[in-house]
Amino acid sequence: MRIAEKEFQSNFGERLKLFRKSMKLTQAEMAEKVGMSLKGYQGNERGVASPSAMLVDSCVDLGVNSNWLLTGKGDMLLKDAGVEKHQGPRKAEAVMSDRQKFVPKDDNGIGARLFTARNHLNYTQGEIAERLGMSTKGYQHNEKSYSIPNALTLVFFVQRGFSARWLLTGQGEMLASSESNELLAEPSPLEAQVNDNKEKIKTLWECARDMNIAIDCLRKMHERTRQPLIKRVWDWVFGNNIKA
Structure with missing residues (x-):
């Protein structure tokens, strides 16, 4: 069964807006902090654009709980006081550094973790692509780090018990713990x-x-x-x- 993309985008946009307002930022200020154009950011907040994993990761740097942003579960803000937050607009080199983190030349990027998670579930690339409503080639590009996955791809794995933090950064345990802030999705x-x-x-x-x-x-x-x-x-x- 495919994930409802439009519903996800709308709910994600509402949570993104709540997070921005909690920091008392304008849309323009938030767009600068996450390294996006104002128009691009506004599209995500209105729920008319598909958010990328890079946007989620940038918001995590600002202190949001990735699991809450993706699914609405848990607390809005991270409890880790040691999280480094961006204090000003992101420079072009910082945005490029983030992109290289997601599409690196080695096997340490998000694509490699998607590959690991998929094999853990015993799904083929085609089966996941069908559930995400995308082409098999498009999903293959995500795993090969040719392209940056969208947030909906992260949700697919988070709903099946994987840690959003691990998917984004490779840090922590692969599977979310019910004792952590990244709660497993309720069974259907x-x-x-x-x-x-x-x-x-x-x-x-x-x-x-x-x-x-x-x-x-x-x-x-x-x-x-x-x-x-x-x-x-x-x-x-x-x-x-x-x-x-």
């Missing part, structure tokens, strides 16, 4: 149902292996919910009075 209703019915689902997988049913076919079963067989399996797993 479907995920909650699956968690409550693991034994039945495990039985299904065991039966499938016994019948030599290809795993790839099973993964596609949810896309055929209108077929009577799939409906019977679904109803049995989730207890809709259908006998297995």
